[in-house]
Amino acid sequence: MDKNYRILYETGLFGGIEEADLISMLNCLHTREVQYGKGEFIYQEGDVIQEAGIVLEGTVHVQQDDFWGNCHIISVVQPGNIFGEAYACLGNEKLQITVRAETDCRILFINLQKAMHVCKNTCRFHQKLVKNLLYSIARKNLNLTTKIQHTSRRTIREKVLSYLSDESRRNESSYFTIPFTRQQMADFLAVDRSALSKELSKMKQDGLIEFERNQFHLMLEK
Amino acid sequence: MDKNYRILYETGLFGGIEEADLISMLNCLHTREVQYGKGEFIYQEGDVIQEAGIVLEGTVHVQQDDFWGNCHIISVVQPGNIFGEAYACLGNEKLQITVRAETDCRILFINLQKAMHVCKNTCRFHQKLVKNLLYSIARKNLNLTTKIQHTSRRTIREKVLSYLSDESRRNESSYFTIPFTRQQMADFLAVDRSALSKELSKMKQDGLIEFERNQFHLMLEK
DNA sequence: GAATTACAGTGGCAAATGCAACTGTATGGT
């Protein structure tokens, strides 16, 4: 539990809650911890869920796999972050997304339906949790909007620039590492992998960017 | 106030609250009502806001206008629905979106920063409001995911089918009317208008759909 | 009712993209 505490403390969901309180809170919330191997499915499209997951260790991808075998990455969830909270909150919606363990990982599940309704133990953190959950979902909302901003550009170059600018801003540096392989970056931006490689090469030639695998550097140019 | 009540009652935000209570609640929340003319900006990119808006009358578009004059419609907000809640909730984020009155409209603004923090009057609906807000944002979250589902398809035809299928499902009929002009539909799906018109014509030829302006009919085919 | 404006459809064309195939380089397992 101790090793989890540090991570959870940095989570929006448990922000501002002390360790001792956190432990009793986790009991009150009936959480459970599960391990997954790389590639395993955590949630599948069509599932109805009441539990949101917090990544304690590893990386998880939220994605849409379509009919024709194309996969689109909606978001990447790293330790301390939460997934499935919108569905778990609503409680009665079929998942339109799939959640997959991108690496081996440990997940803490929390039943939000229970967490949101009145706690018989009159757990005093109950309200705080709901408010934290609210912030967390609002934040995710912004992330989705940002993703739309990238993918709704017309050309690959514009999508790439939009995405890389955003990563640069979040890393507060023109040097940064992205959490994607080339294929995943393509899935995230909803473009073809080889077309993406091509365009990245052109952009390097044009002096816009430098990169080596998933390490990028935005140039001042132009 | 009475004429607003019916609309607000159907809003997620005030769901399950009686009329008498609603009025005292609105006072407690320091709401204000504002009218906008067609085309006016309600919020602009870069603004920092604390108030979410509820559409009482008219239609509002949440959109991203880029650098090169392209506009992308993120969502369409009709009476009873809310906008800006994620930003107002977080309270300290610059808007990456613009909100525009698509028609003449009346908007009720609610300061979420005040609404979410402890109410000195110990308004007993306070907690309920936060929970409603949570549902509302979770719902919007799903809508954004759905939009991503449409726009991340590779071809215009796939985007259109994805979007129209969704509209059909929501209307529970293969005959339905969409809330867009052709240009707006193109903006929503992030494609070129004339290319969209062309593809729609082809799809009609192929017997997939029938349409007349913004009225559509999905055919069983094929 | 004439003029203006908004809107949807069409055609042509250049550019961008997806797709398939192939190469080379790491990486990991046995």
Add this chain to the structure above:
DNA sequence: ACCATACAGTTGCATTTGCCACTGTAATTC
């Protein structure tokens, strides 16, 4: 050490798309 696999880059080609210009029709204004 060898084999298999994953990953990134490159090339060529057919298709799709964006963009531009134009037409026709409906809606709006004066």
